[in-house]
Amino acid sequence: MNETLQTLLNHRSIRAFTDEKVTDEQIFAIIEAAQMASTSSYMQAYTIMGVTDEDKKAQLARITGQDYVQHNAHLFIFCADLYRHQQKATKEQKDNMLANLENTEHLLVSSIDAALAAQNAAIAAESMGLGMCFIGSIRNNIQQVDSLLSLPSHVIPLFGMVIGYPEKQPEQKPRLSREGIYFENEYKQDQTTELEAFDDTIREYYKHRSQNNRKDSWTEQMLRRFQKPMRMDVSEFVQSKGFNKR
Amino acid sequence: MNETLQTLLNHRSIRAFTDEKVTDEQIFAIIEAAQMASTSSYMQAYTIMGVTDEDKKAQLARITGQDYVQHNAHLFIFCADLYRHQQKATKEQKDNMLANLENTEHLLVSSIDAALAAQNAAIAAESMGLGMCFIGSIRNNIQQVDSLLSLPSHVIPLFGMVIGYPEKQPEQKPRLSREGIYFENEYKQDQTTELEAFDDTIREYYKHRSQNNRKDSWTEQMLRRFQKPMRMDVSEFVQSKGFNKR
Numbered sequence: 001m002n003e004t005l006q007t008l009l010n011h012r013s014i015r016a017f018t019d020e021k022v023t024d025e026q027i028f029a030i031i032e033a034a035q036m037a038s039t040s041s042y043m044q045a046y047t048i049m050g051v052t053d054e055d056k057k058a059q060l061a062r063i064t065g066q067d068y069v070q071h072n073a074h075l076f077i078f079c080a081d082l083y084r085h086q087q088k089a090t091k092e093q094k095d096n097m098l099a100n101l102e103n104t105e106h107l108l109v110s111s112i113d114a115a116l117a118a119q120n121a122a123i124a125a126e127s128m129g130l131g132m133c134f135i136g137s138i139r140n141n142i143q144q145v146d147s148l149l150s151l152p153s154h155v156i157p158l159f160g161m162v163i164g165y166p167e168k169q170p171e172q173k174p175r176l177s178r179e180g181i182y183f184e185n186e187y188k189q190d191q192t193t194e195l196e197a198f199d200d201t202i203r204e205y206y207k208h209r210s211q212n213n214r215k216d217s218w219t220e221q222m223l224r225r226f227q228k229p230m231r232m233d234v235s236e237f238v239q240s241k242g243f244n245k246r
Numbered sequence: 247m248n249e250t251l252q253t254l255l256n257h258r259s260i261r262a263f264t265d266e267k268v269t270d271e272q273i274f275a276i277i278e279a280a281q282m283a284s285t286s287s288y289m290q291a292y293t294i295m296g297v298t299d300e301d302k303k304a305q306l307a308r309i310t311g312q313d314y315v316q317h318n319a320h321l322f323i324f325c326a327d328l329y330r331h332q333q334k335a336t337k338e339q340k341d342n343m344l345a346n347l348e349n350t351e352h353l354l355v356s357s358i359d360a361a362l363a364a365q366n367a368a369i370a371a372e373s374m375g376l377g378m379c380f381i382g383s384i385r386n387n388i389q390q391v392d393s394l395l396s397l398p399s400h401v402i403p404l405f406g407m408v409i410g411y412p413e414k415q416p417e418q419k420p421r422l423s424r425e426g427i428y429f430e431n432e433y434k435q436d437q438t439t440e441l442e443a444f445d446d447t448i449r450e451y452y453k454h455r456s457q458n459n460r461k462d463s464w465t466e467q468m469l470r471r472f473q474k475p476m477r478m479d480v481s482e483f484v485q486s487k488g489f490n491k492r
Contacts, residue, residue: 001275004250004373008279008366029247031428033254035421037365038380041471042464044422050430084426084437085468097472104481104490105385108357108404115361116368116380119283120254123369127250134284134362139351150432158354175281176290180330182277184296186396191330218288222331225287226343235350235492244350244490246481 007127012172014131015068017164022073026128030163033124034117043085045106046114048121049077049149049157056148060160063144064137073130073164077138077145078118080110080243082154101154102245107238114158125163135160142237153242171209174201195219253373258418260377261314263410268319272374276409279370280363289331291352292360294367295323295395295403302394306406309390310383319376319410323384323391324364326356326489328400347400348491353484360404371409381406388483399488417455420447441465 001009031048039045051057052075060077061070069075082101086094100106118134125132138145138160145157175181180194199217206216238244247255277294285291297303298321307316315321328347332340346352364380371378384391384406391403421427426440445463452462484490 002249002373004253005275005279005370007250008370008373009282011282011284013284028424029251031424033251035424035427036255036257038257038259038368040380040382042419043468043471044427046427047433048428049433050428053431056431084441085472087437087441088465089469093469093473096474097469099475099478100472103475103478104484105477107353108385108480109382111354111357112361112404115358116365119362119365120369122284122362123366124251124254127248127254134286136286136355139354152433152435155433158358173288178274178277178281181281181290181292182294182296185299185302187293187295187398187401189396189398191333195330195333219334222289223335223339223343225289226331226346227339228342229345229349231351232345232349232492234354235490238350244481246478 004127007123011126012170013133014164014166014170015066015133016167017068017072017131018167020073020165022130022163026130027074029128030121030124034121037116037120039113039116040109043109043113045081045085045110046117047079047081047155048117049079051075051077059148060138060145063141064135064160065140066135066137068133068162069135069160072162074162076121076161077149077157078114078159078161079151079155079157080107080114082106082110082243083152086154099246101242104244107244111158118159118161121161129165130163131166132161132163135162139231139234142234146237146241156238156241156243174205250373253369257372258416259379260410260412260416261312261379262413263314263318263377264413266319266411268376268409272376273320275374276367276370280367283362283366285359285362286355289355289359291327291331291356292363293325293327293401294363295325297321297323305394306384306391309387310381310406311386312381312383314379314408315381315406318408320408322367322407323395323403324360324405324407325397325401325403326353326360328352328356328489329398332400345492347488350490353490357404364405364407367407375411376409377412378407378409381408385477385480388480392483392487402484402487402489420451
C-alpha cells in the first residue's frame with residue numbers, strides 16, 4: 001500500500017494537541033495543497049480564513065463549546081465565496097449575475113468547492129504528522145462567526161478546522177461497511193442488513209473503547225440526534241448573505 | 247516534500263483515459279479511503295453510486311455532454327444521503343426528524359460529507375497513478391440522473407467522478423495566489439491587486455498552453471459565466487427530494 005493511502009486510511013480526528021507550534025511553511029504547504037483540489041468550472045468559490053487573534057479564537061471556542069478551538073497550533077475557517085467573482089463587475093453585470101449567485105446550484109458549487117479544498121488541507125496536514133479536526137459547531141452561531149470575520153455578502157463560514165501535533169492517537173472510529181454506502185447502478189432501498197451489522201460493530205466499539213464507554217448503536221444515536229431541530233437559523237442566515245434565495 | 251504532498255500538488259483533471267482497466271481491489275481501496283474522511287457528527291450522510299451499466303453510462307454522457315463520462319475505467323456518482331438515518335425510525339420519530347431533514351443546515355452537512363469523501367477518493371485514485379475528473383454537469387439534468395439511479399427521497403446526486411489511466415498529463419491549471427484566497431482574522435474586501443496579478447498569469451496560461459489557446463482572463467471568464475442563469479431547476483429539484491425546504 002502506498003504512503004498516501006496509508007495516510008488516508010489512518011485518519012482519526014484529533015481534539016487535543018501538544019504545545020508544539022507549526023511553522024509558516026507548514027501552513028503555506030497546507031493552503032497550497034488545498035488550492036490544488038479540483039474546483040467547479042475553475043470558480044475557486046471559497047476562501048480560507050486563518051484565525052490567529054487570541055481574542056477571536058476565544059470567542060470561537062465559546063460559540064463552538066470546544067476548548068480545542070482555542071488550544072491548537074492553527075485554526076482555519078473555510079467559507080463559501082461568490083464575492084470575488086463580482087469584484088470587477090459593472091452594475092449591469094452584477095444584476096445579471098444575481099440569479100446564479102442566489103440559486104441553490106451555486107450554494108452547492110461553493111460549499112463543495114470549499115469542502116474539496118478543506119479535505120486536501122486535512123490530508124496535507126496529516127501527511128506531515130499533524131492531527132486535525134473539522135469544526136462544524138461554528139454553525140452553532142453562524143451569524144456571530146460571520147461578524148467576527150467581517151465576511152461580506154456572498155461569503156459564508158461553513159466549518160472550521162484545527163490542526164496541531166496530536167497529544168495522543170485515539171482509536172479509529174469504524175465506518176459503515178462498503179456494502180452499506182456503495183451501490184452499483186441502482187440505489188439499495190432496504191439497508192437493514194448493513195445497518196444491523198454496523199450497529200453490532202458500533203455497540204462493541206462503544207463498549208470497549210478506552211474512553212467514554214457507553215451502550216449505544218449508530219442507528220439509535222442518529223435517531224436521537226435528528227429528533228431535536230438543530231441550527232434552524234442557518235437557513236435564514238444563508239439567505240441573508242445572498243445565497244439560496246431562489 | 248513527502249509523497250502525499252507531491253500527489254496533492256500534482257493534481258490535474260484527466261478527461262481522456264487509456265483502455266487499461268482498474269481492478270476491483272483498486273475500486274475498493276478508493277471507496278475505503280473515501281469512507282475514512284471525516285464525517286459531521288458521525289452522520290456518514292452520503293452514498294457513493296458506481297455506474298457500470300453501459301446504457302446508463304451512455305445516458306449520463308448525453309446529460310453531461312461529456313464523452314469521457316462513458317469512456318473511463320470507472321464512474322462514481324456522489325450523493326447527499328439522509329435516507330439511511332430514517333430506515334429504522336417509527337412514524338413518530340420520522341415526523342420529529344423532518345425539521346432537520348428539511349433545513350439548510352442538513353443540506354450543507356450532507357453535501358460537505360459527500361465532498362470530503364469524494365476528495366479522499368480523488369487522492370486515493372491519484373496516489374495509485376490513476377487520473378480523475380469531477381463531473382458537475384450531472385446537474386445539467388439532475389432530475390434525470392436521480393431517476394436513472396432510482397434515488398429515494400432524501401438522497402440527491404451531487405456530482406460524478408470518472409477515473410482511469412491518463413492518456414496524457416495536461417498542463418496544470420494555475421490557482422489564485424495564496425494572498426488571494428487566504429486571509430487572517432478579517433476578510434479582505436478589496437482583492438483588486440490579487441485578481442489583477444492572477445489575471446496576468448491566466449492570460450499567459452491561455453496564450454501559451456498546448457491546446458485550446460485563447461485570449462482570456464479569469465475575471466472575464468467568471469463574469470461571462472455568471473451572466474446567464476444556470477441550473478435554476480436545481481433549487482426546486484432539491485426541495486422535491488425533501489431537502490432545503492425550510
